[in-house]
Amino acid sequence: MAQRMFVALVPPAPVRDDLATFLEPRSEHPWIDPEQWHITLAFMPAVPDFALDGLVEGLESVTGRRTPMRLQLRGGGAFPEAWAAKVLWMGLAGDVAGLGRLATNVRNGAQHAGAPPEGRAFRPHLTVSRLRRVQEQSRWVQVLDTYEGPQWVADEVTLFASHLGEGPHGRPRHETVATVSLT
Template structure:
């Protein structure tokens, strides 16, 4: 995203996010995309008020689309990314399936959702570096 686009995106996101009230989701279950035998992404599943999370996602996507950013074509599958796996790291990931099952057996962890954070993602050889650009509180939060 060009730096010059950030002010307009901020102005579009603020009212889109303000219409949502804070809610709680839960981290529950764990897995890997595309599968545990050849993982590219390790993730925690999301449970709880996923209907409201989906509504918030649609609101953010619509506000972004109004600024010229195309909507995501893939279906929304809420999850929390734990790690991205590089092909050269696959050999060191022994027992991934067993460990994901152990994580998935843990009790659900409540996660309050009270803001949307806009990050800058800078890809480096050592991995991505994320920097907070702005935060948008949900209506009634903070």
């Protein structure tokens, strides 16, 4: 049997609270619950049960070679484009190069453990909205682009199992499998 899993950085509560406060007056938009906000480093669509222990061990090995990094949520955008958006996201500032190296190491470790990650290139972002259909979202991108959140030190990564449709409003439910510190 296989599970949908991902490795992510989770901004601390004060960072999520600041962004939630920024978005709150704009509640007419379908924002994702702040408890589910994360920065995906690697998404593995089908992790076989036999690979799970190796995946956690590989994650521990990778994070043992990486140090904490200072990050900040700043600006926003849309995937694939603002005029035909399916996803709205917040951008990142700070040690984005270090974040990219961490994502590469996590993805290589997952591959080595027998849990191949999805092949898309890493694009550092935090998803704040998933739209049910493609829509023109230029106005919302302009609003998100004005945001500059507090800095924080990212010092751990989390491995999650994703259970589709089991969360509130039919959204995914994310279950923490392991949390590993950056040293």
